[in-house]
Amino acid sequence: MKTMTLLALATALPSIALAESHMEAGSVPLSYGERPFFLIDAMEDGPLKEQLMSCQGQMPERSAFSIGHRGAAMMLPEHTKQSYVAAARQGAGIVECDVTFTADKELVCRHAQNDLATTTNILVTDLAEKCTTGFTAAAGDESASAECRTSDLTLAEFRELKPKMDASNAKATTAEEFQGGTAAWRTELYVPGAEVMTHAESIALIDSLGADFTPELKSASVEMPYDGFSQEDYAQKMIDEYKDAGIDPSRVWAQSFNLDDIKYWIENEPEFGAQAVYLDDRYEAEDDDEGLIDPMDPSTFKPTMQELADMGVNYIAPPMWMLVTTNDAGEIVPSAYADEAKAAGLDIITWTLERSGPLASGGGWYFQSVSDVIDDDGDTYAMLDALAQDVGVKGVFSDWPATVTYYANCMGL
Incomplete structure (x- = not known):
């Protein structure tokens, strides 16, 4: 079957080359590159592999299902101009700038204030x-x-x-x-010339690339308020930079792990608040903290999914492992967490695909709830298919968006 797979890929190369030359109006040329095909070739034979193989000649199209996590951070320095451009070229319909601030209270793109x-x-x-x-x-x-x-x-x-x-x-x-320590499955080939960005600059760039926005308001490492700069000022300043740039609120999914930030946007910037994304990290709570979540036990969900919905929260975003478990047949299926979120009418976004490195050892932290059935890189698409088709997520953050873009295009998402 391996020989047949490679033969099919070789036969499709003219179509792939044509697809990679595809240009979207007002945007950048899109390309899947090699990785989606590498992952498909690694899959076990079956209907999903056959379906993905059948799409090899498709034209890449930008998809809002595909979200560039810090850009394209698997291979390029995160939150840089070059990483954002790479994500857009891979068809990410939404690109993320994590937002923090400098000593003079200017907003910049960094995953953490102290990184x-x-x-x-x-x-x-x-x-x-x-x-x-x-x-x-x-x-x-x-x-x-x-x-x-x-x-x-x-x-x-x-x-x-x-x-x-x-x-x-x-x-x-x-x-x-x-300065060293880069994981062996990443690379430093694309580090030279990489450029840091302000939040405002990221807005202009991502807009010019034809993608939309999902800024995350990062927790401050300094005590707030900071020199008179309150948490509310911080949350408002991030939204104001989209308003100043003339960006329609429907193109912005503002994120935060802090539920108070989400509630602030719902109350004070309702057009932006309608798409605000509550990043759920309550799995990190201490055992004696009533906020601790067991994804398999709805009685631990405080606030409940319905209570979140009643607050005006429309989007929730947990890590991938919270949304899935396995059944007796070894299939990846939705968790109680996923079922409760859908029952409350919440839209689900999840993170982060392609951040675990090679999956031969079970996929690590992001795959922890299904590690027993993860044993090679081909299982990347098994996980993605379960999230898309069974859980029904609206989007997936990825460190290499082409993987998700290919799937979304093939499945018509």
């Missing part, structure tokens, strides 16, 4: 002296560490930084060594 030590070259620049906690070398059982925040820098200083893949070397004895 500069692992996502930029700050520790090997003169700006290292401004870090909240400077570099500490590894010693004995203690790993190397540093903490550098966007709030340690002005916007002008932030612009001086050069992005890198998000990684660090825990055994480093120098700041230069600390």
Whole structure:
């Protein structure tokens, strides 16, 4: 069957080349690249593989089901111009800028306010002296560490930084060594020339690429209010930058793990609040915290799904593993969490596909509830199919959006 699969792929190459030359009006040329076909070839024989194989000659089309998680962070430095462009070229209909702020309260794209030590070259620049906690070398059982925040820098200083893949070397004895640690299944080929971005710049870029927006208001590492800048000011400033850019609210899915942010937007910016996405991380609560969620036990859902809906929440976004489990036949099926969310009329978005590396060992954290049936990279599409067809999610964040775009195009999502 492997030989037949490769033969079918080779036969389809002219169509694939034609598809990769496809241009959407006012956008960028779209390309699936090699990865979707690599994953399909790795799948077990069956109806899903046959269906995905049948779509090899299709023309790539942008899909809102495909969401660029930090851009295309599997292979490019996250939250950079180049990562956002790559996500759009892979057909992501929505691209994410995680939003935090600098010392002068300007909004920038970073996954966390305090991630500069692992996502930029700050520790090997003169700006290292401004870090909240400077570099500490590894010693004995203690790993190397540093903490550098966007709030340690002005916007002008932030612009001086050069992005890198998000990684660090825990055994480093120098700041230069600390720059390493990139996972073997990622790459540093596309690091040179990568550019950091402000939130406003990301809006202009993503708009020009023909995609829509899902900014995440990140929790501050500094105490709020910060120099008179309250949490409400922060939440409002993020929305104001879309309004200033003339972006229709229907194109924006504002996210937060903080339910109070969601409620603020619902009350104060109802057009944006209607699509606000509550990122659900209550699985991280302490055991004695009544917010702890067991995805298989609806009695632990506090607030309940219906209570969230009654607050005006329309979108909820848990990690993938919370939405699925396995049945006695070893099939991936919806969890009680997924069933309760749908019963309450909540739309579901989930994260993050293509963030686990090779799946031969069960897929790690993102696949933890179905790890017993995950044993190779082809299972990426088994998971995605269950989320799309059985759970009924409205979109999937991915570190390599082409994988999701291909599926969405093939299935007509």
